[in-house]
Amino acid sequence: FGYPFLVDGNTLIPRPETEELVDWILKDNPVYKFILDIGCGSGCISISLALNSTLKVTSLDVSELALIQAKENANKFNTPIC
16 A cells, blocks of 8 residues: 555565455445454554555554554554554
8 A cells, every 4th residue: 555664573474465465355344334354463554554544553563572663663653543
């Protein structure tokens, strides 16, 4: 989706398939209002969904360092994910 996400050794680099997944969710989601992103890593899926829809997005990860990276990305894009 063209967003320059911050990634480091604690998160995976977003792949082209990641963008395809976000696009698929946006196009084929007629009724859901909430998304739970488990294993969010850098937060690229959650943030892209939040920036391109009215979905309420919650992100989880077992890695505290990945959550720090996701929060940095959310702040960078002023995106309301939790």
